[in-house]
Amino acid sequence: MTTPEEQVRFRPCLSKLPVYAAGKPAPDGYKVSSNESPFTPPAKVREAIIAHIDGLNRYPSPAVEPLRSALAERHGVEPHQIVVSTGSVAVLGDVVRALVDEGDEVVYAWRSFEAYPILVGCHGGESVQVPLTAELGHDLDAMAAAVTDRTRAVIVCNPNNPTGTVIGQAELEEFVAKIPAHVAVVIDEAYLEFIDAEAQIDAEAIFRRYANVLILRTFSKVHGIAGLRIGYAIAHPKMAAALRAVSVPFSANSLAQAGALACLDKEVHAELMVRAAHIRAERARVYAALEEQGWQLPPRSQGNFVYLPLGERTQEFAAFAAERGLITRAYASDGVRITIGEDEANSRFIEIAREWLTV
Numbered sequence: 174m175t176t177p178e179e180q181v182r183f184r185p186c187l188s189k190l191p192v193y194a195a196g197k198p199a200p201d202g203y204k205v206s207s208n209e210s211p212f213t214p215p216a217k218v219r220e221a222i223i224a225h226i227d228g229l230n231r232y233p234s235p236a237v238e239p240l241r242s243a244l245a246e247r248h249g250v251e252p253h254q255i256v257v258s259t260g261s262v263a264v265l266g267d268v269v270r271a272l273v274d275e276g277d278e279v280v281y282a283w284r285s286f287e288a289y290p291i292l293v294g295c296h297g298g299e300s301v302q303v304p305l306t307a308e309l310g311h312d313l314d315a316m317a318a319a320v321t322d323r324t325r326a327v328i329v330c331n332p333n334n335p336t337g338t339v340i341g342q343a344e345l346e347e348f349v350a351k352i353p354a355h356v357a358v359v360i361d362e363a364y365l366e367f368i369d370a371e372a373q374i375d376a377e378a379i380f381r382r383y384a385n386v387l388i389l390r391t392f393s394k395v396h397g398i399a400g401l402r403i404g405y406a407i408a409h410p411k412m413a414a415a416l417r418a419v420s421v422p423f424s425a426n427s428l429a430q431a432g433a434l435a436c437l438d439k440e441v442h443a444e445l446m447v448r449a450a451h452i453r454a455e456r457a458r459v460y461a462a463l464e465e466q467g468w469q470l471p472p473r474s475q476g477n478f479v480y481l482p483l484g485e486r487t488q489e490f491a492a493f494a495a496e497r498g499l500i501t502r503a504y505a506s507d508g509v510r511i512t513i514g515e516d517e518a519n520s521r522f523i524e525i526a527r528e529w530l531t532v
């Protein structure tokens with residue numbers, strides 16, 4: 174078939190968008206490139222999903238009930254303050270659509286989650302990327318100073334993907350206090366459950382005090398249902414209404430809603446927290462081994478991943494690991510992120526790290 178010449182006029186901002194580099198599959202090895210859970214869904218979650226298959230001829234609950242009420246109870250807010258969509262990325266897309274017009278600015282740290290520049294840019298917004306500190310954490314003073322009349326939102330990723338750094342409670346509160354009340358502060362807590370107890374903070378306490386703060390959560394990481402695509406925002410009423418106004422109707426499908434609800438079951442939640450503890454223990458094992466091997470590393474990551482700031486040797490390391498059956502995520506000439514995955518994958522990573530030091 175000959176393809177007809179396409180003359181459709183696309184928005185100019187599309188040509189400037191970075192391409193999202195999804196983690197590559199690893200047919201003969203381990204995929205540790207997408208910060209996924211190495212565990213399959215808990216039995217009760219599986220059962221809940223299967224139980225909803227027969228209802229797939231119907232649209233999902235438009236009000237996302239009973240999931241929304243269960244989440245509201247858990248977070249001590251009203252159900253209408255919970256906004257659910259196809260992953261927290263989709264909710265963040267709705268935040269941008271609700272707030273950002275052509276030329277408006279969104280401030281966030283860089284390097285951070287790769288979806289941010291795409292979401293901001295595809296709505297015609299301008300990304301204001303504030304470089305990380307020397308310790309690879311958020312430079313909150315510089316981020317607050319980067320806010321202008323055009324700023325509509327600031328995004329804080331805690332822990333930061335890919336560097337794994339975290340922000341302290343006082344630091345975050347001080348930052349939020351500096352942001353004008355008409356600018357939204359989005360706190361992306363995708364990796365919350367992997368933070369060690371002593372580094373945990375209570376972002377919800379800050380949310381309760383500041384009407385411009387909203388929190389993003391996902392079921393894609395410790396809950397292990399990334400394939401179902403479901404995440405949510407905890408937002409103040411006006412923000413929640415705005416997000417609903419711009420969101421795609423019926424975005425969270427019925428199997429995802431059922432699976433997410435099952436994750437909130439007391440027993441399932443306890444099982445998921447055991448898994449999170451296992452990932453934290455594996456992360457500690459990896460760090461201890463790398464330090465013993467002589468690696469000079471940045472502060473320990475608090476996510477389900479480890480970050481190696483390898484600079485110019487980033488791509489070389491990723492290729493070296495891939496040849497040895499480990500598919501990692503390489504970021505230009507900044508560094509490599511390796512997900513804490515199956516125990517054997519983590520052991521393989523330790524061996525590759527050892528071998529790398531000898532080449």
Ligand SMILES: Cc1ncc(COP(=O)(O)O)c(C=O)c1O
Nearest residue numbers: 260261262286334363391393404
């Ligand atoms: C910081 C951050 N936020 C959100 C997400 C994605 O969440 P979801 O799968 O709910 O869209 C990721 C996934 O990698 C992430 O790293």
